[in-house]
Amino acid sequence: MTLAQHLAALDLLRARAFPEEGYHLAELAVGAPSEEQAEAEREALALVLAGRWGPPALVGLSSMLARHGEGEAIPRPWDLLCTSVPDIQLWRVGDRWVALGLARWDEAGLRIVACHTEVDPP
Structure with a gap:
């Protein structure tokens, strides 16, 4: 996907009504050839989004993962x-949140993941 396609996909995600759970989670790019390429794509998208909404908060999710592992309901x-x-770039946009991260869910490689939610981070 190109940067324009990532932005269009994210804009469509944000325009959709939320299901009962209050969030949308989407893969914007799948199987980047290298970690460097995936990170560069995420950073380019984050730079454009920072132009729209200001700089993101950089949030490590390891403490949340540890709490989840200890049985806390996240x-x-x-x-x-x-x-x-492992970490996200996070924006507060009105009363909602937009997060970007890099996930490795299987052997297909890294994926740029976008989340749009009305659920506040714990």
């Missing part, structure tokens, strides 16, 4: 993110 989509993404 609400969706944050439980899904913390078990698959």
Whole structure:
């Protein structure tokens, strides 16, 4: 996907009504040939989004993952993110959140993951 396609996909995600769970989670890019390539794509997208919404908060999810592992109930989509993404770039846009991360869910390689939610981070 190109940067324009990533932006279009994210804009469509943000335009959709939320299901009952209050979030949308999507893969914007699948199987980047290298970690450097995937990181560069995420950073390019984050730079454009920073132009729209300001700089993102850089949030490590390891403490959330540890709390989840200790049995704390982490609400969706944050439980899904913390078990698959080590860190996110996070924006507060109005009363909603937009997060970007890099996930490795299987041997297909890294994926740029976007989350749009009305659920506040725990």
